[in-house]
Amino acid sequence: MAKILCVLYPDPETSYPPRYARDDIPVISGYANGQTAPTPKGELGFKPGDLIGCVSGELGLRSYLEGLGHELIVTSDKDGPDSEFEKHLPDAEVVISQPFWPAYLTPERIAKAKKLKLALTAGIGSDHVDLEAAARNHITVAEVTGSNSISVAEHVVMMVLSLVRNYLPSHEIAVKGGWNIADCVARSYDVEGMHFGTIAAGRIGLAVLRRLKPFGLHLHYTDPHRLSPEVEKELGLTFHEDAESLIKAVDIINLQMPLYPSTEHFFDDKKLSQLKRGAYMINTARGKLVDRDAIVRALESGQLAGYAGDVWFPQPAPADHPWRTMPNNGMTPHISGTSLSAQTRYAAGTLEILENYFEGTPIRDEYLIVDSGVLAGTGAKSYKLT
Numbered sequence: 001m002a003k004i005l006c007v008l009y010p011d012p013e014t015s016y017p018p019r020y021a022r023d024d025i026p027v028i029s030g031y032a033n034g035q036t037a038p039t040p041k042g043e044l045g046f047k048p049g050d051l052i053g054c055v056s057g058e059l060g061l062r063s064y065l066e067g068l069g070h071e072l073i074v075t076s077d078k079d080g081p082d083s084e085f086e087k088h089l090p091d092a093e094v095v096i097s098q099p100f101w102p103a104y105l106t107p108e109r110i111a112k113a114k115k116l117k118l119a120l121t122a123g124i125g126s127d128h129v130d131l132e133a134a135a136r137n138h139i140t141v142a143e144v145t146g147s148n149s150i151s152v153a154e155h156v157v158m159m160v161l162s163l164v165r166n167y168l169p170s171h172e173i174a175v176k177g178g179w180n181i182a183d184c185v186a187r188s189y190d191v192e193g194m195h196f197g198t199i200a201a202g203r204i205g206l207a208v209l210r211r212l213k214p215f216g217l218h219l220h221y222t223d224p225h226r227l228s229p230e231v232e233k234e235l236g237l238t239f240h241e242d243a244e245s246l247i248k249a250v251d252i253i254n255l256q257m258p259l260y261p262s263t264e265h266f267f268d269d270k271k272l273s274q275l276k277r278g279a280y281m282i283n284t285a286r287g288k289l290v291d292r293d294a295i296v297r298a299l300e301s302g303q304l305a306g307y308a309g310d311v312w313f314p315q316p317a318p319a320d321h322p323w324r325t326m327p328n329n330g331m332t333p334h335i336s337g338t339s340l341s342a343q344t345r346y347a348a349g350t351l352e353i354l355e356n357y358f359e360g361t362p363i364r365d366e367y368l369i370v371d372s373g374v375l376a377g378t379g380a381k382s383y384k385l386t
């Protein structure tokens, strides 16, 4: 019998939805790169579209796991030595966590997790796991690659339009009973004709470029691997050999590269000063890609006209985190990849990976990050250990 320790974000503070806004969600069976959506063999323990990403939702895993005689612990109490997470970690064979509410698997915690064999990310982005320590300890790290890429891409498009058109402050004025149009439009522009650049054009970055194409923007990207000439032509892309070249050329910059040691604090005061004055920045990749206080300074000085994203460090962000109150921000909690639609896919993918693990069948290569002591599958392509 295995202990599965699952860390999910807390239940709604209001109440669990007595009825959902919609009665169903579209069925998505595959992704743009030809990968199929998750295909677990067993029954999903939930109805697609239900809220299952929080503690009471349990990703719908309880009946499957208990049916096999395993023990499932689900908690949101993840930080500090007295947390439920640390209490159960020494006995856990599988840890399931999420980027939205990450249970950080540090080298110290991994050293305490003597029975841990599988660290499973219910979503995408396993930087909350120290991959070196996981590799050293022969812990398999897997994530549900592709499950929420479009969810995040849609969020990026929303944030581009919200920032540039000054949507959030204008909405606020309407909510508060105001009607001063000049106040609303004093910072409002059209995106048409602007230059948009993404640092990284992987699954999400490319999906963002595709979705922005009809808006008449000039599209730029940089990525260690250049896209095919066909895709570049179809989208009218300008390729930049490096981020330094791209950031000088664009009005709106999107961060979509993974976080690993060499990309941490990629945007500091120096890099921010190289942007055009009044650039907008979107970051749904990871909070630590940027220097927290440098972003605040750039917004205060006007070097950045706006900053929006859903990724912070640490998560949850403390109540006094300066990004909550900095000027011209469009921050949300980490929500872009956990819409009800995304939850359905990543919970199904979590079940698929658990089925593989307990049946001893191979986990899809695209889901693997670390396996048998080395970076594997998607991990070998997208992550670096140092």
Ligand code: NDP
Pocket (backbone or CB within 6 Å): 099, 123, 124, 125, 146, 148, 149, 152, 199, 200, 201, 202, 203, 204, 205, 222, 223, 224, 225, 256, 257, 258, 259, 263, 284, 285, 286, 310, 311, 334, 335, 336, 337, 338, 381, 382
């Ligand atoms: P992919 O692996 O598909 O794409 C990442 C791309 O980044 C690859 O093309 C990679 O190139 C490129 N890359 C790596 N290093 C650099 C660099 N230094 N500069 C420029 N490009 C670089 O990942 P996804 O698109 O699926 O996800 C990207 C990131 O988004 C994730 O790592 C995660 O942090 C974040 N994410 C956030 C979510 C949210 O809810 N906000 C949800 C899902 C993901 P190459 O392959 O050639 O190395």
